Amino acid sequence: MLVTYNLKAFAFAVTVIMTASLLRCVSVVGQLRVGFYAKTCPSAESIIRKVVQDSTADDPKIAAVLLRLQFHDCFVQGCDASILISTEHGEIEAGGNLGVGGFEIVEDAKTQLEGVCPGVVSCADIVALAARDAVLSVQGPFYEVPTGRRDGRISSVSLAENLPEVDDPIDILKSKFNNKGLSDTDLVLLSAGAHTIGLTACFFMQTRLYNFNSSGGSDPAINPELLPQLQAKCPLGGDVNVKIPLDWGSELTFDDQILRNIKNGFGVIASDARLYDDDNTRRIIDSYVGLASADFMADFAGAMVKMGNIDVKTGLEGEIRRDCRRVN
Template identity: 55%
Template sequence: MEVMWLLCSLVILVMCLTVQAQLKTGFYSSTCPRAEAIVRSTVESYFNKDPTIAPGLLRLHFHDCFVQGCDGSILISGSSAEKNALPNLGLRGFEVIDDAKSQLEATCPGVVSCADILALAARDAVDLSDGPSWSVPTGRRDGRTSLSSQASNLPSPLDPVSVQRQKFSAKGLDDHDLVTLVGAHTIGQTECRFFSYRLYNFTTTGNSDPTINQAFLSQLQTLCPKTGDGLRKVPLDKDSPAKFDVSFFKNVRDGNGVLESDQRLWGDSNTQRVVQNYAGNIRGLLGLRFDYEFPKAMVKMSSIEVKIGGQGEIRKVCSKFN
């Protein structure tokens, strides 16, 4: 059984690397030279009005890639579409992608895919949040299927590390990729309803999650009172929620992770090692290391099961099939 699992993982990894090689940096250099600049200016205009759009765009790309690959299927509207699956109901940033697509269609119609816009917008969102920038291989095409029923494999804030590992491994991503990509939570937010059980009724006996730092527990209980508004938003990084840095990993190390799935990364020896490497003690040097590793993990994730060549389509409007 273990041998079969290993063989399957190797096949998925080889497929991902092969596709990644077929995507190309500067894919639109001759067909739509201003493509990346148009996406960047669009993201920047929304970011300047509301910086919290950055984690929204990053999450939108992540959720797209984990269902049917990075093919823009998350953008399709419709009652049975992927975006209506329970794990996707809080997604935001659709208007940014639609705006960029509208401008691109006016400049070079039928050329730039919605899937590529998602990948470029995620990169720009990180860069605008004082994080790293990187060259995004492009050439993805848009999928022709979007079903909410296929979104069941998305990671959940309730997942133990073993389940997170299975879900990431199924996409050709290892423990290092898992921890590195979860580091995107350094600029994320969540709602009280997704973690308040940790504060008041962790094991249905009225206790709190013992892995939460006691001082931080009091802070969270103040932000999310027992009978309070479950929709209230709380930063996933209590120290520098608007800056893309290693603070998130220090919080996980110190018992200050907000989501159970994040804090559990410290309880597994393999993922703990990666968290510790990023958290460390010297902010500057280790911050640069995360800046180096995160782009690598993003390029790898952005290549999951992409459609290229004659596959799929180039949508005219991102929210509907041609």
């Protein structure tokens, strides 16, 4: 009787230990970590950094392109490089993905990586690391990028319909970020932080300049000093492909000027201006205006890491694509 009882207790203890270690495995599998490729492909991060450094040295505008690419990757089915898959009716065809690029730089890095450690480094990690190195190339903050993402196998335009849009009201912008696990502070840090560099096509300015809220006029939030300048660069009926800076007067370096721009009505695209419409996002902007630029940069870096975690595929999920443009 005593023996049976002890055997049952022993079996129970073994089950508890096995379940606990299985759970521990699952939680490790479900997580990214800094240095994921340290043993399997030690040169991975330096190869990617060199490709980004060379591309941005050739054309500094590439930094913004690579940073935007990660946002558009992560917001549709998580950070799984699904945006790179070249297929009929793929994600890239979505209206919200208009102008997104940088694919050839990711492919360049991938080709080099396949040469040294085939089948190891995911396209999704290349996208995330390239964005980090791009930020660094424009004097933005350096941050460690946890890696171990795996690539998705699906890319469909219909899945990319809910991207944040330039003319979305602030409540919609907030909820689109909140739905991805990003707070109002992340919304401010990521969109203001990223738009401290880069350009927008006049295409995205049309409603704001000429038919704001179907009024037939411009957005009253635009500072009267800025309005004629924007209208001169993007005239009604003019070429909508002309590009203008997102961070008026400070588009080439990563800094916190954009916060003061937004506060003073010098935000260029509508979605940046909307950040000053709402009590909470306005308070967040004001709080960073009062802080050192280093604090804004450090918190932007934290928000980038958070964005890079959205719905990641790890462990046995997804695959490591051999060619970023095609599923295996």
